[in-house]
Amino acid sequence: MSAQERHILVIGAGILGLSSAWYLLERGARVTILDREPIRDAASCGNAGLISLGHPPLTRPGVSIQGLKWMFDKRSPLYIKPRLDGDLARWLWTFHRHCTRSHYEGTMEVLCELGRLSADCFESILAETAIDCDWQRRGWDDVCLHESSLDHAEEEAGLLARFGFHSERVDGDALRAEAPAYTDAVRGAIRFEDSATLSPQAFTAGLARELEARGATIRTDCTVETILLRGDRVEGVRLEDGEELTAEATVLAAGVWSDQLARAIGLRIPMQPARGYHRDLVGLESMPPRGCVLNETFIAVSPFHDTLRLAGTLELSGFDAPWLDDRLAHLTTAGSRYLRGVDTATVTQEWAGYRPCTADGMPVVGAVPRRPGLYVGTGHAMMGMTLGPASGRLIAEAIYEQAPALDSPLLAAARY
Numbered sequence: 001m002s003a004q005e006r007h008i009l010v011i012g013a014g015i016l017g018l019s020s021a022w023y024l025l026e027r028g029a030r031v032t033i034l035d036r037e038p039i040r041d042a043a044s045c046g047n048a049g050l051i052s053l054g055h056p057p058l059t060r061p062g063v064s065i066q067g068l069k070w071m072f073d074k075r076s077p078l079y080i081k082p083r084l085d086g087d088l089a090r091w092l093w094t095f096h097r098h099c100t101r102s103h104y105e106g107t108m109e110v111l112c113e114l115g116r117l118s119a120d121c122f123e124s125i126l127a128e129t130a131i132d133c134d135w136q137r138r139g140w141d142d143v144c145l146h147e148s149s150l151d152h153a154e155e156e157a158g159l160l161a162r163f164g165f166h167s168e169r170v171d172g173d174a175l176r177a178e179a180p181a182y183t184d185a186v187r188g189a190i191r192f193e194d195s196a197t198l199s200p201q202a203f204t205a206g207l208a209r210e211l212e213a214r215g216a217t218i219r220t221d222c223t224v225e226t227i228l229l230r231g232d233r234v235e236g237v238r239l240e241d242g243e244e245l246t247a248e249a250t251v252l253a254a255g256v257w258s259d260q261l262a263r264a265i266g267l268r269i270p271m272q273p274a275r276g277y278h279r280d281l282v283g284l285e286s287m288p289p290r291g292c293v294l295n296e297t298f299i300a301v302s303p304f305h306d307t308l309r310l311a312g313t314l315e316l317s318g319f320d321a322p323w324l325d326d327r328l329a330h331l332t333t334a335g336s337r338y339l340r341g342v343d344t345a346t347v348t349q350e351w352a353g354y355r356p357c358t359a360d361g362m363p364v365v366g367a368v369p370r371r372p373g374l375y376v377g378t379g380h381a382m383m384g385m386t387l388g389p390a391s392g393r394l395i396a397e398a399i400y401e402q403a404p405a406l407d408s409p410l411l412a413a414a415r416y
């Protein structure tokens with residue numbers, strides 16, 4: 001069978017699945033994408049839309065210790081639901097072991113390179129399509145209330161300079177001169193100049209439409225029950241209704257649920273579902289001119305046309321725990337210390353979704369060694385919107401046995 005005729009199944013129509021499909025179609029594959037939901041509810045639609053090049057992983061020096069202190073603070077960005085859970089305990093221990101300076105610097109080198117590749121991917125996809133997603137390559141601001149936070153943020157941003165990314169310190173008055181949205185309490189910001197923002201829902205849905213127009217089949221309301229094996233080789237999938245689909249290759253891009261499907265065929269991709277929330281607001285008199293993170297709270301803020309999205313909180317509560325309303329409300333109460341009018345604006349939407357978080361802080365991208373025919377793209381935690389297009393390209397390159405644009409053991413599925 002010629003390379004042109006390969007049929008590839010993609011499980012998951014989030015940013016990882018759709019981006020993989022884009023680069024597979026580009027190589028002449030016949031692509032079928034399967035998702036149990038409409039393209040509306042996944043993390044890839046509800047995230048904050050910061051395309052944050054050089055974003056650090058969760059595994060930073062000192063974070064695991066800080067996390068323990070945060071567990072007892074109701075307003076902290078992290079919440080771990082206390083429970084007896086072997087998977088969670090193993091994940092936390094592995095996470096703690098990776099919060100070292102040497103792991104951090106190694107991961108940053110890879111993440112920065114992946115980020116740079118992803119920015120190119122976004123720009124070429126947007127140039128080739130008519131996707132209207134409010135893409136703004138004007139950077140984002142790490143906005144601080146305290147001088148000490150500004151100093152710390154500036155020091156962290158210094159690491160990115162080593163990898164060719166630019167940042168600049170901006171004082172509070174300069175921010176307010178540009179946009180009256182910022183309160184007088186804001187002391188300044190570190191501006192990450194190379195980064196971008198977009199409306200994630202508009203990009204994801206737009207990419208899906210473009211894929212269909214180029215010949216991909218997208219089946220929503222279509223749950224994959226299991227991955228099918230013949231010996232060790234992955235042959236396709238069986239759907240919940242019993243239908244079996246076969247393909248030359250299968251891409252597992254089912255977000256945090258990828259581990260459940262992998263377990264059924266004897267693999268593990270240990271991840272924790274880290275829930276976050278967003279609240280969309282309209283009716284603000286003044287909006288920040290670009291995306292920002294409210295430094296002391298880790299809340300991400302993005303303006304999309306007339307809507308301001310506040311997103312944040314990292315909750316390790318397992319799946320399907322009830323929403324924590326005070327954490328949702330905290331988005332606007334904490335946000336109002338930085339931005340005028342967010343506590344009185346009209347709330348148009350509230351949402352919660354899961355980040356797929358590996359214990360070493362790194363995505364899992366590429367071929368699965370013990371299961372020929374299977375490729376994986378997951379584990380992008382807080383960076384999936386940023387890195388998804390580049391990871392999708394790496395997956396397509398792996399399937400077509402082409403030299404990868406980036407090759408790192410820190411991304412490899414072989415590490416599990």
Ligand SMILES: Cc1cc2nc3c(=O)[nH]c(=O)nc-3n(C[C@H](O)[C@H](O)[C@H](O)COP(=O)(O)OP(=O)(O)OC[C@H]3O[C@@H](n4cnc5c(N)ncnc54)[C@H](O)[C@@H]3O)c2cc1C
Nearest residue numbers: 012014015016036044047048050224255276383384385386
């Ligand atoms: C509050 C919040 C804010 C965020 N902000 C940012 C940000 O500003 N910038 C950034 O880069 N990242 C951000 N992220 C992270 C980013 O959203 C994720 O890393 C990314 O969306 C993960 O994409 P994915 O394709 O791996 O998974 P998902 O988007 O979760 O997609 C997986 C898909 O697989 C489907 N699926 C699962 N199981 C099955 C099955 N058995 N059969 C069929 N389909 C299945 C699901 O329905 C889903 O549609 C944020 C996340 C959250 C929660």
